[in-house]
Amino acid sequence: MKIELVPLIELPTFKFPDLNDITDIDEKNRLLIERNYSGVKNLKPFNEHQYKLSDISDSDLKKAIELHVSDIPIAESCAFFGGYGLKVNNEFVLFPQCCGLLSEINDWKKILHENFEPFYLPECHPSPKFKKIGNEIIIECDSTDEEFYPKTKEIIKVDYESLVSAIKSVSIELIEISKKLDTFNAEYETESVAKNLIWEE
DSSP states (O other), X not given: OOEEEEEEEOOOOOOOGGGTTOOOHHHHHHHHHHXXXXXXXXXXXXXXXXXXXXXXXXXXXXXXXXXXXXXXXXXXXXXXXXXXXXXXXXXXXXXXXXXXXXGGHHHHGGGGSTTOOOEEOSSSBSOOXXXXXXXXXXXXXXXXSSOOSSOOOSEEEEEHHHHHHHXXXXXXXXXXXXXXHGGGTTTTTSSOHHIIIIIOO
16 A cells, blocks of 8 residues: 655735636636746646645745745734645545644644544545554544545545554654745845744744
8 A cells, every 4th residue: 555645835926806707717726826826827726726745946935935925923923724635545635624724734743653632634524534443543533523535435444554654754854844944034034934833843
């Protein structure tokens, strides 16, 4: 079983007033992305509006920071919106849900402790529930109160050790992306942009 965790970001956009009357949401989002970012229009969005974090250019990352933080101190900002797509044998089986954050990596890392207590992701909704039974991780996606988008299996089972390896791999990837974000530390008068926008430390 091949398992990957893919960091995905919902790129913030400046809302241009002349686009307010467009009723096709997908078209409107496409135009907003094209106007706000120089290189993203050539990238394929996942789950319609989420982009692979590692594919974002340095200049577009800078723009994303600017739009996300806006006029508040970066220390008061939440992490980037998005989260982690779960791929099993090269197919996405779970996407970040509404209001998910990149800082959810801290929750995924609970799985590294073999006897972890069952948990939900605290920010996103609906939230999958994670628990361990034997050598499997059981991910429960209960859509009773709110539908997962896109439609998601109610029960996802993955090999524990394979998921542990995926979490360790994505953590290394995030460290490399953090180095890019931290080139903007001086501009935002912070010890680490990445600590604020990825790790929430």
